[in-house]
Amino acid sequence: MSVRPNSAASRDIAYHLHPYTNARKNEDEGSLILDRGEGVYVIDEDGNRYLEAMAGLWCAGLGFSEKRLVDAATQQMSKLPYYHSFAQKTATPVVDLAEKVVQITPPQLTKVFFANSGSEANDTAVKMVWYYNNALGRPEKKKVISRVKGYHGVTIAAASLTAMPYVQTDFDVPIPNIIHTGCPHHYRFAEAGESEEAFTDRLARELEELIVKEGPDTVAAFIGEPLQGAGGVIVPPESYWAKIQAVLKKYDVLLIADEVITGFGRSGNLFGCETFGIEPDMMTMAKQMSSAYMPISAVLVTDAIYQTIADNSAKLGSFGHGYTYSAHPVSAAVALETLKIYEERDIVAHVRAVAPRLQDGLRRFADHPLVGEVRGIGLIAAVELVADKAAKTAFEPVGKVGAFFAARAQAHGVIFRNLGDTIACCPPMIITEAEIDEVLAGFEKALEETTAWVAEQGLGQVA
Numbered sequence: 001m002s003v004r005p006n007s008a009a010s011r012d013i014a015y016h017l018h019p020y021t022n023a024r025k026n027e028d029e030g031s032l033i034l035d036r037g038e039g040v041y042v043i044d045e046d047g048n049r050y051l052e053a054m055a056g057l058w059c060a061g062l063g064f065s066e067k068r069l070v071d072a073a074t075q076q077m078s079k080l081p082y083y084h085s086f087a088q089k090t091a092t093p094v095v096d097l098a099e100k101v102v103q104i105t106p107p108q109l110t111k112v113f114f115a116n117s118g119s120e121a122n123d124t125a126v127k128m129v130w131y132y133n134n135a136l137g138r139p140e141k142k143k144v145i146s147r148v149k150g151y152h153g154v155t156i157a158a159a160s161l162t163a164m165p166y167v168q169t170d171f172d173v174p175i176p177n178i179i180h181t182g183c184p185h186h187y188r189f190a191e192a193g194e195s196e197e198a199f200t201d202r203l204a205r206e207l208e209e210l211i212v213k214e215g216p217d218t219v220a221a222f223i224g225e226p227l228q229g230a231g232g233v234i235v236p237p238e239s240y241w242a243k244i245q246a247v248l249k250k251y252d253v254l255l256i257a258d259e260v261i262t263g264f265g266r267s268g269n270l271f272g273c274e275t276f277g278i279e280p281d282m283m284t285m286a287k288q289m290s291s292a293y294m295p296i297s298a299v300l301v302t303d304a305i306y307q308t309i310a311d312n313s314a315k316l317g318s319f320g321h322g323y324t325y326s327a328h329p330v331s332a333a334v335a336l337e338t339l340k341i342y343e344e345r346d347i348v349a350h351v352r353a354v355a356p357r358l359q360d361g362l363r364r365f366a367d368h369p370l371v372g373e374v375r376g377i378g379l380i381a382a383v384e385l386v387a388d389k390a391a392k393t394a395f396e397p398v399g400k401v402g403a404f405f406a407a408r409a410q411a412h413g414v415i416f417r418n419l420g421d422t423i424a425c426c427p428p429m430i431i432t433e434a435e436i437d438e439v440l441a442g443f444e445k446a447l448e449e450t451t452a453w454v455a456e457q458g459l460g461q462v463a
Helices: 008-015 023-029 067-079 092-104 118-135 156-161 196-214 240-250 272-276 303-316 329-344 347-363 400-411 433-457
Strands: 034-038 041-044 049-052 109-115 143-147 178-181 219-224 254-258 282-285 297-302 371-377 380-385 417-419 422-425
Touching: 049 433, 067 329, 092 109, 092 297, 092 329, 109 118, 109 303, 118 156, 118 219, 118 254, 118 282, 118 297, 118 303, 143 196, 156 178, 178 196, 196 219, 196 240, 219 240, 240 254, 297 303, 329 347, 347 371, 347 380, 347 433, 380 400, 400 417, 400 422, 400 433, 422 433
Parallel strands: 143 178, 143 219, 219 254, 254 282
Antiparallel strands: 034 041, 041 049, 109 297, 282 297, 371 380, 380 422, 417 422
16 A cells, blocks of 8 residues: 555554554555444545454454443543542442443352453453462462463463464563463364364363373463464364363362453353353453443452452452553443443344354355365354365465455455464454345455465465
8 A cells, every 4th residue: 555645644654653563564555544433344544444344353342333332431431530449449330340240250250350451351360360379378389271372462471371473472471380281273283083072182181181290289270262262263172161171170270261352242152151161260351341442351250269369468458459440430331331232232142143144154165275264153253274275284474375365355345354374254243144245245355366366476276
């Protein structure tokens, strides 16, 4: 794209360091500058419309123009624009939100701590695990296990949990006490001829062997997304979570469910824990909690964890953790209104009703020579592009083909996100079947053009 002098894009290049962006590439090409939103669409500074098939970053569940959320923010801003929750103080909407969140989450989770992002929530969960075990007189029980291709954020502990090179390289993470186990992606990691059941048995066995090797008295927690989002929308085999949980219970290892992406209806149930039969000791959430209209996240814990934390805070004089904007009243008011809308409009039923249109529509491309695997559940899906379909060979360099695809789709008015060469799709949950058809049409056009480009560049087997 050409960058006009004195445009927003040129000023962006001059002053803005973007997250998750090649800074030199941005200097050369500039960024897409969005100006406003309408339903599932965003509109750039030149008036071009794009169907946002990623809900931003997996998060704008109610789209980009929900007036009730704007009104909730405005009303709270005029009433009490800010207060904190330190030192036995808080604001009215925070109390209401805490009550609502505990009511709708798994019954064993009885207390909620508010933060501002998924990264902060997962960092908080790690600190709580350490604090909890210190309070119980178990100072060695500190290691936290996450999974290859798991994504849990980019703050120091969260980036250590996120087992992907682009988050860790040159950042001096992971920190000590973070270890990793296998990814439940049968397509990529199963051995030759290994069934999904045998693959799951092996992952559970490898987890147990890891805990035993590290020493059960040193392993405190396991964190996992019900389905892995930024790692490539990886849906685990059916029996995976039951077998993993059995190992964790055997060795007294807490289970942290990271619902930052899957929470609030995305998988076809209110929480991914329900979809996959997970019974967590802790749960983290963010993103669709406020439909991304205001930053807010949360960590929920069982009563046993809370009581231990409470006793230790009494001994020490305080629970010495929190953020200036923890439980911000405007964020809390917007989140509370978001949850009311989800309930009133039965967003879960809507997701279940329209999800087959997306899942079946993408699976139409399963036989395409560039498509290795189509996977997903509810309103989250991914299509993995490969250089050689029969051999499952990935493209080299990773991400070049995926980036080309995403750029072509954007040119056709649909925004996807390429995770390497996997094309992710996670539209706002209010999307209609007709709008899903627009997503699929954009996908098909981009796939046709990518196929021709791959052949022209000699990058893969497209015959």
